[in-house]
Amino acid sequence: MTQFDERKQGERLHELREREEEQHAEMLSSKYGVGYIDLTSRAIDTDALRLIPEAESRASEVAAFHKVNKKISLAMRAPERPDAVKTIQNLERLGYTVERYIASSGSLAHAWDRYHDLSYATETEAGVLTLSNETIREMIAELKTLNDLREQVAANMKSKDTHRVSRILEITMAGALSLGASDVHLEPEEENVRMRYRLDGILIDVLTFDRPTYALISSRIKLLSGLKLNVKNIAQDGRFSIVVDEKEIEIRTSVLPGAYAETIVMRLLDPSTLALSMETLGFDKYLMDIFDREVAKPNGMILNTGPTGSGKTTTLYAFLRKVHKPEIKIVTIEDPIEYHLPGIVQTQVTKDYTFALGLRSILRQDPDIIMVGEIRDNEVAATAVQASLTGHMVFSTLHTNDAAGTFPRLIDMGINADILGASVTVAMAQRLVRRLCPECRKPAPIMDADAKLIAPLLKNIPHEEDLPANRDTMWTAVGCAKCGGLGYKGRTALVEVILMDHIIEAAVRTTSSEREIWASAKHQKIRRMGQDGVVKVLQGVTSLEELGRVVDLHDEVMLETIA
Numbered sequence: 001m002t003q004f005d006e007r008k009q010g011e012r013l014h015e016l017r018e019r020e021e022e023q024h025a026e027m028l029s030s031k032y033g034v035g036y037i038d039l040t041s042r043a044i045d046t047d048a049l050r051l052i053p054e055a056e057s058r059a060s061e062v063a064a065f066h067k068v069n070k071k072i073s074l075a076m077r078a079p080e081r082p083d084a085v086k087t088i089q090n091l092e093r094l095g096y097t098v099e100r101y102i103a104s105s106g107s108l109a110h111a112w113d114r115y116h117d118l119s120y121a122t123e124t125e126a127g128v129l130t131l132s133n134e135t136i137r138e139m140i141a142e143l144k145t146l147n148d149l150r151e152q153v154a155a156n157m158k159s160k161d162t163h164r165v166s167r168i169l170e171i172t173m174a175g176a177l178s179l180g181a182s183d184v185h186l187e188p189e190e191e192n193v194r195m196r197y198r199l200d201g202i203l204i205d206v207l208t209f210d211r212p213t214y215a216l217i218s219s220r221i222k223l224l225s226g227l228k229l230n231v232k233n234i235a236q237d238g239r240f241s242i243v244v245d246e247k248e249i250e251i252r253t254s255v256l257p258g259a260y261a262e263t264i265v266m267r268l269l270d271p272s273t274l275a276l277s278m279e280t281l282g283f284d285k286y287l288m289d290i291f292d293r294e295v296a297k298p299n300g301m302i303l304n305t306g307p308t309g310s311g312k313t314t315t316l317y318a319f320l321r322k323v324h325k326p327e328i329k330i331v332t333i334e335d336p337i338e339y340h341l342p343g344i345v346q347t348q349v350t351k352d353y354t355f356a357l358g359l360r361s362i363l364r365q366d367p368d369i370i371m372v373g374e375i376r377d378n379e380v381a382a383t384a385v386q387a388s389l390t391g392h393m394v395f396s397t398l399h400t401n402d403a404a405g406t407f408p409r410l411i412d413m414g415i416n417a418d419i420l421g422a423s424v425t426v427a428m429a430q431r432l433v434r435r436l437c438p439e440c441r442k443p444a445p446i447m448d449a450d451a452k453l454i455a456p457l458l459k460n461i462p463h464e465e466d467l468p469a470n471r472d473t474m475w476t477a478v479g480c481a482k483c484g485g486l487g488y489k490g491r492t493a494l495v496e497v498i499l500m501d502h503i504i505e506a507a508v509r510t511t512s513s514e515r516e517i518w519a520s521a522k523h524q525k526i527r528r529m530g531q532d533g534v535v536k537v538l539q540g541v542t543s544l545e546e547l548g549r550v551v552d553l554h555d556e557v558m559l560e561t562i563a
Contacts, residue, residue: 021104025077029102032079037101039065039075044114048072051094051243052087053134054115060084063103063111064091070340072096075103075111094248095271095340135167137244139174145484149175150207157213165216169224173242175206176268177249179484182309183268186221188214188261199484200434200491201309214261221264225253233257247271252336269338278318281311282492282536286463290426290497290526295319298368300425301388303375305400311432311493312397313338316371319395320344323369331365333358334373349373355380363387372396378414385415388423402529403429403498404514404521411512421505428497429529431550433542435490437483441475441540450474450544456557457534462525468538475540492541494551496529530556 022038029036048067049057057063060083066073072091076084079100088098143149152171156164172195176184181197186209188194193214196203209217222229225238236255241248252267278288294302302319304312317339320330324343335349345365347358355372356379362370363383374397375381388394400409406427411417446454458471477487498504498521507520518528527535533547547553 018104018106021106025102025104025107028078032102034079035099035101037065037073037075037103037107039063039103039107040110044111046114047241049111049114051091051096051248054112056083056087057115058112060087061105061108062087063108065111070096071099073099073101075101075108077103077105077108092342094243095342135170136174136177136242139171140178140244143171143175143178145481146175146179146204146206149179153207157209165213165220168213169217169220173251173266173268176266177242177244177270180490181268184266186214186218186264186266188258188263190260193261199486200488201432202434204486211261218255218262218264221253221266222255225251225255227253227255232262250338271339278315278322281315281318282541283495284463284466284532284535286526287495287497290499291319292322294426294499295323295393297393297425299388299391299393301384301394301396301423302426303396303398303406303424303428305398305403305406305427305429306431307399309432310430311491312430313373315430315493316395316397317341320369320371323393328368329366330369330371331362331367332371332373333362334371356383359383359387363392367392369393369395374398375413381410381413381415385410385419385423388425389419400429402514403427403496404517405429406498407508407517408512408514411508417509420508421500421502425500426497427500428495430493430495431529432491432493433533433536433546433550434488435492436475436477436540436542436546437480437487437489439482440478440480440487441543442478443473443540444476446472446474453553453557454534454537454544457531457553461531461535462527466535466539471538474537474544476543476545488546492536494529494533494536494547496532497524497526499524499526528556 026036042065045066048064051064051067051072052062060081061077062084063075064072065075074088074091078084079102088100091098139152143152149171153168156167156171159167172184176197179197179199181199183198185196185198185203186193187196188211193209193211195206195209197206219229222238224240227236227238234257238253239250240253241250243249248271250269252269254265256263278291283291294300304315306312320341324330329345331345331347333347333349333355335355337346337348340346347353347362349355349358355374355376359370359372359380360383370387370392372380372384372394375384384394384396398406398409400406404427406424407420410420410424458467461467479485479487483489498517503520503523504517507517511517530551530553533542533551536542537544537547
């Protein structure tokens, strides 16, 4: 007599249903013309999974399961669902290319099970630890001042929790994001380790760690960044990412061997800074009119000069956003790619792909506009100049002190002075100064030495209509809760420009003196950087003290006096 085994029959029925569901998913993939994937038989990349919040992933029945650079593999039940389409659009706004696959509900459930691994720092497929984005998002809402940050770190320093190191690092990164820091510096000293944030270009002491805690933190950062733990005597560079509110923040890590322990600097690259318009960057209307005209030209070269951290690349990105159209091909070569721009071909310098080699290769790609991250040597300079002479618009940066120094610098690099007039269309220089906090700034009369410093810069200043009626009052920093007691919040650009015309072309051919080039540019009626700064001081945008920190006003006064 045959006995009926209910358990085995149930298992067979379950297997049959699973097989039917997989066959149905495979059939749908053919219908929609996308790939089919069975996630139950493969590892899920948690770096990809964390890009979509769990609630959204389950609600729209999608799961990101693989990530390589900016390419994401996404499994889904139905590609045409509005919530699934919205998820794809969110990923594309972050700069990702999405490769779609159809998967069964059981297959997706296998991926969703991995979300529980993301509550604290967890190990990814590559063996690299990563941070909890959910925790960072919560901490950003809590950490509004440096004191909030210090209290949270102190509480976790005393904790015996096995996750305390991850927690401290999460608090550190959340504090940096909340306060708008551009860099986090960890600097070992003899007794302890100092942590500083760079806020609006100024390093601010935050707190100190004991040496044993720092040893654990530095190891965690190296793991996160994909660096070698057992190498401590050479410099290393790495990266990791944090996704907060559908925005990916890339962290660039630099590790240097030091006298007491390795020094670590983490640079936070926020893609939202790309959305800044030229007005937001601090360009006055007359400068806007100049750049609107110059960036629209079919060929030429716009060079932005200044030291590291002066916002040169951000300004060039603002230019690229302005000229970007579907019918125009834009190719960049950068070291490294700091921000990802959709619709633009971006390439990155490597050991075998240098600026010079990359630029020559780009020219074979038939671009309309080329952005070169930096002109560093004569080969790159010569190729860039040649590109501008052969129908391309070239944007690039150069390290000089001011706009007039652009021309002698290129000549030093071996560029013939006779062709600079036909190649370079705009030479500009910029610096960043901190904005006064509008909540707590206070007016102060301009007295004695300050008045003597400002007066020559205001004499015959171009575009005098931008100046306020009251020129006897400036504004000073105070400090309040809104600005964290610093008196400043945010930064603005100080800009000076020299446009190529027949007078400048003749000056460049006959002299290498920056002072003579400035004298030749007087007819263009464009403010020098010091003058641009003084206007912003009188407008209450920044303080005279902050302006003096960034610009040598005495040298500017001397130039104006000579002129």
